[in-house]
Amino acid sequence: MSTSAQDSLARPLLVEGGRTYASLTDLVAGLVERKPPRWWLPAFLASGALATVGVAMAAYLISTGVGVWGLNEPVGWAFDITNFVFWIGIGHAGTLISAILFLFRQKWRTSINRFAEAMTLFAVVCAGMFPLIHMGRVWLFWYLVPLPNANAIYPNFRSALMWDVVAVSTYGTVSLLFWYVGLIPDLATIRDRTSGLRQKIYGFFALGWRGSARHWREYEVAYLLLAGLATPLVLSVHTIVSFDFATAILPGWHTTIFPPYFVAGAVFSGFAMVLTLMIPARELYGLKDVVTLHHLENMSKILMATGLMVGYAYGVEQFVTWYGGNDFEKYTFRNRAFGPYAWAYWTMVSCNVLSPQVFWFKWFRRTPWAMFAVSIFVNIGMWFERFVIIVTSLHRDYLPSSWGMFIPTWVDVAQLAGSFGIFLTLFLLFLRFVPMVALSEVKGVLHEQLEHAHAEPPPHPASRRKEARS
Amino acid sequence: MSVAPMQTLGAIAACTGAEALVAAATRLRDAGYVKFDAHSPFPIHGLDAAVGMKPSKLPWIVLAGGLFGASFGYWLQWIWSAVAYPLITDGKPFNSAEAFVPITFEFTILIASFTAVGGMLALNGLPRLNHPAFASDAFARVAADGFFLTVDAADPLFDSHATPAFLAEIGGFDVALLEEPST
């Protein structure tokens, strides 16, 4: 019997470093209670400055007009909707980790779900911003709300854009609820460890939680139900986003695989963003006992799997386009790969399909900087995927006389950069003021681990070794 | 002790860990106590049975919320598109069921989620500003690494001498009475 194989099959420890309940609490709650690390303030100021750029660009657009962007006939949608789909997609990994992996009893999720859910919320904020400013006259937003009025202005419930508004606001609301429910016990932890004003604030949000068996019972049922509700919700949100395109009978947009393909792409990009944020954070905050290499390896496996799903969709689209033989469809796909935006198409293919293939090799799955590099590629690739879908289908459609090109202006680029500023600013505030690891859930995992260790004395050698290497 | 007359609200005892808590709670239940509770920093499998609780009603409440959300979502679109402002758009019928599916679905999830959170808080009696257990200083560890049993003074078996003694007997330590100045 080979011992190395035995090792690789054994369930790795999810909390390393011989942690106890108390030391785990000190580690995570301490990050909120102590002064922030030295890099925090400069980072906050820098991202705050970038966020200010984003706000300023939005103000410039609203005061001047949508023409400050590079939009024109025939490309009336470009960066704005690309950014919208990009950000909303990023959010989906948070829900996947908190809800779907919960339903599949993937215990390793407990170390990263709080983090990923926060990412979801801030990504939805960034996403929601773009359709809003794209309206130009944002004060007319109320047209989307079904309010009786004398002008006979009514929302068109048969329009994909209306579904989008409802889906994204539902998604934002439910994500916030889910996140907050998960936070309640941890807020109580901080309430009990601090004093003064801070205790009052955390105590207010902890709602009087006292970890009673009755509390936990209803709490666990509610959490399970929310996970069960959030799972179809996350599918529906990106499905409805894909309907924005697929219900239009435009070549390259109208194809039935769009719903699952968009969902897979969203999870793919979201996991890339979780890795992008998590890898530096676990270094900087010393969270390696809680977010172990095993966690990162799992995430890179999911990244590869979802990348392959996206690659499958690219392949099916190309094959069926050829098989279907529609001239307009065929031209659109030829134009994507070899037309003026071919560079964007091949960036998308190499980043999304090729780069995650390195995860077939274990070394890449267990080397944080390599994972970080791939995650950046995937972020880039997934942004370009939406750009390719949106712009290449619009810029050359049925009539060659109405063909054109889209060239972004500096405002387009600055608005995109600004959205990253807003995202990072919110994220840094989260790291500062909210326990970034779901303490009560990790304690539950630690409890099982301790119980198990009790039943089977020797601590597992493989995971010790891995720890030594990291 | 203090000068003001004290009112006894209950008794509290700490336990060494999750297993001890379940064992002690089981003994309390078997001894006939009904108004008692166990507190822990994380949910413990089997504790709900030890405390003697029936299955939660929350799933039924949420199901009702979801069904209401679905009917409301569809009704809203129907009344708006087919009754109040009937206009032909996209060449679709006024009451186009297919097109109403996305928003109906979103309303189902939205209302059901609110019901789940609201229902959970309501069934737990939260938010709540104060609670007798917070009178104990040791109890501040409950959300960190403490495991506690509390017995409410309203329990018919409660006795300010016998109950703390029994708590100590079943494995509790740092046994104390929860008291506050009576008004």
Next chain:
Amino acid sequence: MSHVDAPLNSDEVVLPAATLARAERICAAVMILAGAASVLGWILDATQFASSWLTAFCMVASLATGSLFFVMAHHVTGAGWSVVVRRLLENVTRTLPLLSLMFIPIALNLGRLYAWNDPARRLGDPSLAHRLLWLGPAFFTLRTLLYILIWSLFAQRLARWSSLQDETRDPALSTRMHNLSAPGLLVLAITTTLAAFDWLMSLRYAWISTIYGVLFWSGGFVGALALLILIAYALRSAGIPARMITAEHYHDLGKLLIGFTIFWTYISFSQYFLIWYGNLPEETAWYIARRVGGWNLVSWALPIGHFAIPFFALLRRSVKRNPRALAAIAAWLLAFHYIDLYWQAAPTFATQGPRPHWLDVATLATMFAASAFVFLRACRNRPLVPVGDPRLGESLAFKNL
């Protein structure tokens, strides 16, 4: 982590030889009778025979590939709970090579089944010209045989290593099965998609839907789960101890069943919805053909019988944990999986409405009996659980929270 030896003895989880022999005899008898009836039907009404045979073929193929998917997904995710049911699924996948025999009547009836093989159309329809590069009879047949070969090889390899592990208990074999399954899933996804395009989508060659492969897979996976639940339930009455597959395992299978029933609904609705909304004549033709006469009724029966009823039935925890109730729902879903495939294939031939025919039953019985025979053969010499799997203990002790 060395597990204590599994609390199940190897001889406890082997079906008694007498039971097996009796079941095999029944299967053989059904196969011969139904097979003879099918041949008779072929002589009497070749088009009806071809249509029924194709539907039944897609049914067994979707169940076997769905089971192969489950086995591979189990290995890739390193799942613990499903170890106890893995051997049953492996035995189902042993029927995959049989598909090549079952395909022969289809290969001999391509002209009756597929309009693209009609010489008159070949001349009259210019849109067909480039499709024939893909849909020529020789290439079509060769491709199907290739899919079956690939699936059989994966299935055979995984089942063999699994048996080997029964004897050697070598955990390295688990790693090997894991390593084969990761690329295996990718290959399986591509081949099942193409198979769905070939067998079913090309029945109306002018109609295309990029989601069709996912649709075929999602239906097949629901079917495979339902079949697994029924097999587990049947074993219980054949005397296999109830602690092999406990209420906990039924609970999980029930959760997967409801989850993938929802997934099937999601995929089916997405396809219908986008075609309905886009309203392009070349796409809507497929659904319009399914609104003619009695087909409209079947189109309504699917969302109700394949989604609403099982969904509400499976919501309750107590139902998922009750083997008898769960098996009833599984049988219901298996029947609706067939109706789903029938609804996809048959309107090409019965254009005025569904025309249930005794050949539908005969062909399905032939294939099910033949597959069951192979399944029982696979059960003959091996324990019904992978007794050498290092995670068997974890699976047996598994508890839902």
